[in-house]
Amino acid sequence: xxxLENMVLCRESQVSTLQSLFGERHHFSFPSIFIYGHTAxxxxxxxxxxxxxLELPHVFVNCVxxxxxxxxxxxxxxxxxxxxxxxxxxxxxxxxxxxxxxVRLFKQITEAENLKDQTVYIVLDKAEYLRDMEANLLPGFLxxxxxxxxxxxxxxxxxxxxxxxxxxxxxFEPFVLYFPDYSIGNLQKILSHDHPPEYSADFYAAxxxxxxxxxxxxxxxxxxxxxLAVLNFPKYCExxxxxxxxxxxxxxxxxxxxxxxxxxxxxxxxxxxxxxxWEKLQKDDTDPGQLKGLSAYTHVExxxxxxxxxxxxxxASYNPARTDKRFFLKxxxxxxxxxxxxxxxxxxSLVTLQLLTLVGHDDQLDEPKYKCxxxxxxxxxxxxxxxxxxxxxxxxxx
Amino acid sequence: MSSRKSKSSNxxxxxxxxxxxxxxxxxxxxxxxxxxxFGVQVQxxxxxxxxxxxxxxxxxxSVLIIGPRGSGKTMLINHALKELMExxxxxxxxxxxxxxxxxxxxxxxxxxxxxxxLNLENVVGDKVxxxxxxxxxxxxxxxxxxxxxxxxxxxxxxxxxxxFAHHKNQTLLYNLLDISQSAQTPVVIIGLTCRLDILxxxxxxxxxxxxxxxxxxxxxxxxxxxxxxFKEQLSLPSIFPEKIFAExxxxxxxxxxxxxxxxxxxxxxxxxxxxxxxxxMLLILLLHFWFCLGxxxxxxxxxxxxxFITAADLMEANQLCSMDSKGNIVHGLSVLEICxxxxxxxxxxxxxxxxxxxxMVYNEFxxxxxxxxxxxxxxxKPVVMKAFEHLQQxxxxxPMERTSVNAQRExxxxxxxxxxxxIMNALQKYPNCPTDVRQWAxxxxxxx
Numbered sequence: 001x002x003x004l005e006n007m008v009l010c011r012e013s014q015v016s017t018l019q020s021l022f023g024e025r026h027h028f029s030f031p032s033i034f035i036y037g038h039t040a041x042x043x044x045x046x047x048x049x050x051x052x053x054l055e056l057p058h059v060f061v062n063c064v065x066x067x068x069x070x071x072x073x074x075x076x077x078x079x080x081x082x083x084x085x086x087x088x089x090x091x092x093x094x095x096x097x098x099x100x101x102x103v104r105l106f107k108q109i110t111e112a113e114n115l116k117d118q119t120v121y122i123v124l125d126k127a128e129y130l131r132d133m134e135a136n137l138l139p140g141f142l143x144x145x146x147x148x149x150x151x152x153x154x155x156x157x158x159x160x161x162x163x164x165x166x167x168x169x170x171x172f173e174p175f176v177l178y179f180p181d182y183s184i185g186n187l188q189k190i191l192s193h194d195h196p197p198e199y200s201a202d203f204y205a206a207x208x209x210x211x212x213x214x215x216x217x218x219x220x221x222x223x224x225x226x227x228l229a230v231l232n233f234p235k236y237c238e239x240x241x242x243x244x245x246x247x248x249x250x251x252x253x254x255x256x257x258x259x260x261x262x263x264x265x266x267x268x269x270x271x272x273x274x275x276x277x278w279e280k281l282q283k284d285d286t287d288p289g290q291l292k293g294l295s296a297y298t299h300v301e302x303x304x305x306x307x308x309x310x311x312x313x314x315x316a317s318y319n320p321a322r323t324d325k326r327f328f329l330k331x332x333x334x335x336x337x338x339x340x341x342x343x344x345x346x347x348x349s350l351v352t353l354q355l356l357t358l359v360g361h362d363d364q365l366d367e368p369k370y371k372c373x374x375x376x377x378x379x380x381x382x383x384x385x386x387x388x389x390x391x392x393x394x395x396x397x398x
Numbered sequence: 399m400s401s402r403k404s405k406s407s408n409x410x411x412x413x414x415x416x417x418x419x420x421x422x423x424x425x426x427x428x429x430x431x432x433x434x435x436f437g438v439q440v441q442x443x444x445x446x447x448x449x450x451x452x453x454x455x456x457x458x459x460s461v462l463i464i465g466p467r468g469s470g471k472t473m474l475i476n477h478a479l480k481e482l483m484e485x486x487x488x489x490x491x492x493x494x495x496x497x498x499x500x501x502x503x504x505x506x507x508x509x510x511x512x513x514x515x516l517n518l519e520n521v522v523g524d525k526v527x528x529x530x531x532x533x534x535x536x537x538x539x540x541x542x543x544x545x546x547x548x549x550x551x552x553x554x555x556x557x558x559x560x561x562f563a564h565h566k567n568q569t570l571l572y573n574l575l576d577i578s579q580s581a582q583t584p585v586v587i588i589g590l591t592c593r594l595d596i597l598x599x600x601x602x603x604x605x606x607x608x609x610x611x612x613x614x615x616x617x618x619x620x621x622x623x624x625x626x627x628f629k630e631q632l633s634l635p636s637i638f639p640e641k642i643f644a645e646x647x648x649x650x651x652x653x654x655x656x657x658x659x660x661x662x663x664x665x666x667x668x669x670x671x672x673x674x675x676x677x678x679m680l681l682i683l684l685l686h687f688w689f690c691l692g693x694x695x696x697x698x699x700x701x702x703x704x705x706f707i708t709a710a711d712l713m714e715a716n717q718l719c720s721m722d723s724k725g726n727i728v729h730g731l732s733v734l735e736i737c738x739x740x741x742x743x744x745x746x747x748x749x750x751x752x753x754x755x756x757x758m759v760y761n762e763f764x765x766x767x768x769x770x771x772x773x774x775x776x777x778x779k780p781v782v783m784k785a786f787e788h789l790q791q792x793x794x795x796x797p798m799e800r801t802s803v804n805a806q807r808e809x810x811x812x813x814x815x816x817x818x819x820x821i822m823n824a825l826q827k828y829p830n831c832p833t834d835v836r837q838w839a840x841x842x843x844x845x846x
Contacts, residue, residue: 020686027420028428030682036723038730038792100501100511136500136561145428146472147498160793161723169560169592170467175679178721181730183829217733217774218781270780375806 004053009193010186011046014179018050021175022153025056025118029153030175031145034127034162037179040222043157044125046179051121057083057114058121063129069137070095073102076122077109084112099140103147110150120152127156131165139171146172184216191222191229199237203247207236210254214261219269228264231275235260235282306346307382311390313356313372314379319395414643415689415705418634422685425631426678436627436674437619438474444613445478445588452551452586453488458578460587460608462559464594465615468675471590474615475555493541493552499561505570508562509533516541516552530569531576538583551584559589563599571600575607617672624668624677629655631681632707650706657709663716683715724816727792728824733835734785736828737763737774740839742795742814743821753798753811756786760808766838773832783808 008015022029035043051058059079066072073096081091096102110120122144124130130138140147141154158165162176182190188208195204211229219225236257239245245252260282268278302310347370350356356370372379383390391397435442441463451457463471483489495515502508509530513522521540527533541549554574556562562571578585589596597605619627632651638644654660667680688711728739741762745754760782767776789795790812798811816824825831825839 017686020689021682023419023423024416027423029423030427036727038727041730098503098507100503100507103501134503136503140500143500147501159791161727163723164793172467173675173679175682176723178723178726180726218777218785220730220732265781266778270784272780375808 004049007049007053008042008046009190010182011042011179014042014046014177015050017177018047019054021177022050022054022056022119022121026151027119028145028151029119031152031172032142032154032156032174033177034156034158034165034174035177035179036158036161038181038221039159040224041179041181043179047123047155047157051123056121057118058123059083060123060125062125064126067129067133069099069134070097072133072137073097073099077102077105080106080109080115080120084109084115099134099136103144106144106152107148107150110148110152118151120150121155122152123155123157125157127158128160128165130156135167138165139167142172142174181220182222184212187212187216187220187222187225191225194226196233200247204233206250206253207233207257210236210257211261214258215265215269218265224269227275228269231268231278232257232261232264234279302382303346304386306350307386308388309346310350310355310372310374311379311383311386311388313350313370314374315390315393317372319393414640417638417640418647419685419689421634421638422632422681426682426685435470435474435477436630437617437623438470438615441613441615442474442478445474446481448611449478449482449553449586450485452553452584453482453485453492456551456584458584458586459611460575460578460589461611461613462589462591462596462608463613463615464591464596466617466673467592468673469615469617470674471592471615472557475588475590479553491550493550495552495554497554497556497562499556499558503561503565505530505565508565508570513537531573534573534577538577538585541583549583551586554585554587556587556589559591560593560596560599562589563596563604568601568604572604572607575604578609579607619672621665621668624672625655625661625664627674628664628677628681631677647706654707654709654712660709660712663712667716667719680712680715680719683718684711687711687714722820722823724794725820725824725827727794728816728821729827729829731789732785733774733832734777734782735789736825736831737766737835737838738782738785738789739794739814739816739821740825740835741766743818743839746814747818753813755811756783756808759786770834770838773834 004015005012021033035047037043048060051060059076061072061075061079063072066075074094077094077096081094085091094105096105110116122141124141130141141156144154145152156174162174188205191208191212192201192205195201208229211225211232215225215228236253239249239252239256240247264278267273268275273281347356351358351370355372355374357373359369359371374382379390445461445463448459448461452459463474465471479494482492493516495512497508497511502511512534513519516537518537518540522533522537525536527536538549538552541552556574562568565571574585574587577583578587593599597608597610600608629651632654633648634644636644667676670676684707688707728736731739738759741759742754744762745758746752760779763782764776767774786795790797794816795812795814798813822839825836
């Protein structure tokens, strides 16, 4: 069991609760267990690691992957069949479309020798998607032990609290277990765990400290923090690699990395640019102020007439149709008549920039309908550049 | 010498403990038909009489067992069936069909299941029937014994009866109840449901064929009886092999049930929910705390840290049982997300629960950051938007209507699904909450 402690950090009490719930192999466990907690709080990892290291027969299914009833039931049955059959045997694929057949086939499969006297565990990850599937699925799984009359326990893993799952007429209440979020100390410990071997643990721990200082107030998700740590570490080591500072020069290292991390928050964290773009940027060592993000905010320079088309599209999209008369009767076409061909080109280019989107059916070739998808701030900036007071023409600002 | 003796006694102890665990876990986790019936003797008598009338005297009947979740309906019927099967001459003669509303979601599947459970698949073969009624009557004809005058009585048990009432035309229910009224085969239809208004769900023609017999299980025991149940559930049965240990254990349970703090905890639990399932949940947690305060990962075999259950174990179990789950989720949010929740709280206070959108929350947040905050950096709007979307993903806020094409994301109206007490409680427990954030939470006007 000691190696389990090393594999699963900062989760001792949850592991012990789960172990005592599982009990001994042939004991009956509680029919259903519901584990909830924030994303990246270790639910999936701890459950899987525990089941594997205790070598309990289990089936692990992700409800996002198996988004229909048939996929879900078939995957469970086939994985179980795989578990129960001896090695080398190639079993046929089982098909199952309804829950009734599932129960019947489940009873058959668990009659196998090596599954007979022990608790079989079915783990359903991202269980919140079960609520959107057939209505009998969730109550059925909660009672699977009773319905199949076998020693089986279903474990639900989810981010959403149990109260939002409960069906209207009630159901068999599962055992609810909470996986607490990691405290900042725990995060530090876990993140420092994967330090690259070339540098000392203290050096990496100092880096993690700086990273958490910048990002902790915004994000406590372990996966995101780990990703950011890995992406930005090369930049942190740069002064040491170049020879400008040694490992202990904390102030110099801090001054080097801090603006970089702030820029990361506006770009990589928001997925404005991809991680590979970020890494390339670090290598090229350009000024981080020139980043071209996904949002067309700073760097799109539109031609004059395109701007007016965009403004017109915005007004058309967000003003209710009946107010057009009110705004535009006295408006004598500030927009000069342009060549119709050019108008079509300009509209297509706006669609490519994703400032307009096609709405409605694709088959209406001669009368396509568009909608403006920019935000208010952006359109105000554009309108300002052409001296058009857009606020006067917006219904919501009257 | 003494250390060896204590080691061996520890091993013996561990062995007893494993047996105790096994018995108690079976009692709490697995609904075995060996347990005792608490407070439902009258209902039990009624049911068993009804069953005997069908099995032995060939009378047809129908009955509904109604009771809230966890009140013991399934347990009651299982007990009754067990007793019935022990009566002489009954078990060879009688057939049982168990249907469940969760499994048989339409009448076609239900009919196939009935065919399967009556072992008549070969008899039916590939026949095609004109109607449901024909099919069912064919099945029941096939059950007639040699001299074609009498047929085996059949017990139909329909679990989640209210779900059958949602099938198209309620065909299955109509036909089953029709058979119970006509003189074909002796059947008894037993429906189990948690809905008190089940009769409103039935169509007129179905309702008229129903005998209107209802057995109610209402968890009608008082607190002293609840205490007795608690004691009985924890006590070891007399067939336990180690008599001395069992006696000591039962004495400990007795003293526990007389302890004042234990009584308080049980009273609180009883006030919230009377049913035995929630009691079982508490007892499982109790077993867990008794079992592993401490030595869990250390040894290969799990051993308890103290030989008998104490009141402190029950306190801890109760605390775990009565956690506020949304409060736990709020505990894990980042500081920025907490600030957004506080901003929403203030908007709710000012505008009396009117829905808000992201822009309003952002403005409120800006007011705080520009005026008073030293510990919260003025984040860019997209970063705040990401935090807002995370709250939506956790279902702590919800859009008022489905995402409409017309509104932009920042202007979509939302509702907060936490109330003020929950927020304030969660903030109390929030780790390392910056002081200015905490002060802002208590009053939005503290800048005055």
